[in-house]
Amino acid sequence: MEHNENKFLVGVYDDEDVVLSAVTNVRNNGVRIYEVYTPFPIHGLDEVLGYKRSGLPRVAFFFGLTGTTLALTMMIWMMGYDWPMIVGGKDFVAFPDFIPVTFELTVLLASLGMVGTFLIISSLWPGKKPLLFDSRCTDDKFIMAVDLGKNKLSADEITSILKNSGAVEVNTKIVEE
Template sequence: MSNIKYILGHFADPDDLMHGIDKLQEGNVKIYDVFTPMPIHGIEDKLGIKRSRLGKVAFCFGLTGTITAISMIYYMLVYDWPMNIGGKPHFAFPDFVPIMFELTVLFCSFGMVGTYFFVNHLAPGRAPRVMDLRATNDRFVVAIDAKENPYHDKIDNILKEAGAVEIKHNERKYVSYE
């Protein structure tokens, strides 16, 4: 059994990359991931990537902030230290809308920053997911799992026909920055 974990096809042009993805899918080759230095319109649909759940996560963080604001206001001004100011009720809801809005935005923004760092492997102690350092600079890289696709010569030929500039057989899962 081979030590090769991934076959990397380097492309110099995004159009060649999209053509290469079509050729690989026609040959029933399962693509692990694609790394590009810039966003490419339509690549998610071509690879079958589902819509992101970040909107739902942001809503949950915002809802947590709103509930925290309402709970704090109720506890501080109604339960713990009720004060009669100008004959207003203890829990005057319209007065506390700005506070609830601010805590909603604060929780959502900090939660999304933390989620971004965690999901993209940027949190301290996590290994970065970079197949080839040139993928963040000037190359478009298609990564193919070599264990799921045993016909390496067939894959190499498909990549060459599609216009790959370079084909590498990666033996390590991730490249470190050290």
């Protein structure tokens, strides 16, 4: 998102249920919300903000499928073709014996692939400097940021909408890019 003026209005709420109803309220008043920052996940917040469901479960599935394929291909090739050997009178490709390793590699790749994707798409990495509109958002306050450059309404109008929706404070913050 571009910021024409890089100027944000920051509504501070102190209750999870208030911020949840405030989001609907503020959006119905024609204000575009930049993002809401909370100290813990609030169920239903993504829905009222109009966010689509996360595609991460699908990512996990495909990484898992890769793990399954990789494990089976590796074992069938190694034990069945590259160096076949009789162990305990079993078949070269003794499929039931391959299930544990297949399962473990499926889980390993699904987890690592999904978590890696999550970190990349959410741009989280060691040492990244966070954009904090209010540092209390990781403690006990719920922060609603509104980008003035993206809204047609004036700062005063938005301030009163935020106040009416239950914000205990409304601050202005200039974000330097």
